[in-house]
Amino acid sequence: MSSSDTPEYRCCAICAYPAPSRCSGCGKAFYCSKEHQTMAWAKHKRLCKIFQRENCGEPVPPADAYCGLCGKESGPFRKTQCCNRTICDDYGNYTPFTFGNNSCSRNHDRYTRCCYHFNEGHPGKDPLACAKCSSQHDAEHIAWYMANNYNFQEDILRANPPSFEPKCCTSCGKQVKQNAEAVSFGGDGLQCGPCTHGMVGGPGGVMPENTYTMDHGF
Ligand SMILES: [Zn+2]
Ligand SMILES: [Zn+2]
Ligand SMILES: [Zn+2]
Ligand SMILES: [Zn+2]
Ligand SMILES: [Zn+2]
Ligand SMILES: [Zn+2]
Ligand SMILES: [Zn+2]
Structure with missing residues (x-):
């Protein structure tokens, strides 16, 4: 990709x-940060090797030989219903109500524009071009659904996510990245994890890494 092809945002x-x-x-x-790069590395490291080979014009495994979200070549795999791509057949990894992100299949099915568009039965073959998808949810969620690493790489690079205003905890004023940390929506509005648990300044209130309390179930 040349720099002129790279979207602004x-x-x-x-x-x-x-x-x-x-x-x-x-x-x-x-x-956005070293912290989030580190968080993503376990899922990205295998794909990164494949992309590097691709960049150098070296042979890479065919797309149906590895999971497009985590790069594992060992399977078992299934095809996504929404986009017919190869993905880990790993719903069994997920423990109900934990909102963990340890299942590639579940992550794609629940947290991406690709599958949302499919599940909602919207018209049009390209979720990224769908006006209905773009009119539902706020800009932060629209952007996250398009750009998070539960999407397939091809779609991430093609996406043109909207920009959005950062949000802050209504109790302590700290910026909260609501798709990447524990948050709640109480009577007072958006609250960060520590405020939710009444633990501001204390040692607690921090959710285990990669755990989201907010589940945008469909
Ligand atoms: Zn980030
Ligand atoms: Zn990489
Ligand atoms: Zn996977
Ligand atoms: Zn899909
Ligand atoms: Zn749609
Ligand atoms: Zn939402
Ligand atoms: Zn707070």
Whole structure:
């Protein structure tokens, strides 16, 4: 990709906030911070190797030989219903009500524009061009659904996510990245994890890494 093809606005693969840095290995993954790059690495590392080979014109495994979300070549795999791509057949990894993100299949099915568009039965073959998808949810969620690393790489690079205003905890004023950290919506509005649990300044209130309390179930 030449720099002139690169859209002005790139979103972090974890939180959808503006992503000034890209993976120095492959140049195809975008992050707001070192912290979120580190968070994404377990899923990105295998894909990164494949993309690097691709960048150098070296042979790469066919797309149906690895999971498009985590790069695993070991399977078992299934095809996504929404876009007929190869993905880990790993719903069994997910424990109900944990909102963990350890299932590639579930992540794609629940947290992407690709599958949302399909599940809602919207017209049109291209979810990224769908006006209905763009009119539902706020800009932060629209951007996250398009750009997070539960999407297939091809779609992430093609997406043109909207920009959005950062949000802050109504109790302590700290910026909250609501798709990447524990948040709640109480009577007072959006609250960060520590405020939710009454633990501001304390040691607690921090959710386990990669756990989201907010589930945009369809
Ligand atoms: Zn981020
Ligand atoms: Zn990379
Ligand atoms: Zn996978
Ligand atoms: Zn899909
Ligand atoms: Zn749609
Ligand atoms: Zn939403
Ligand atoms: Zn707070």
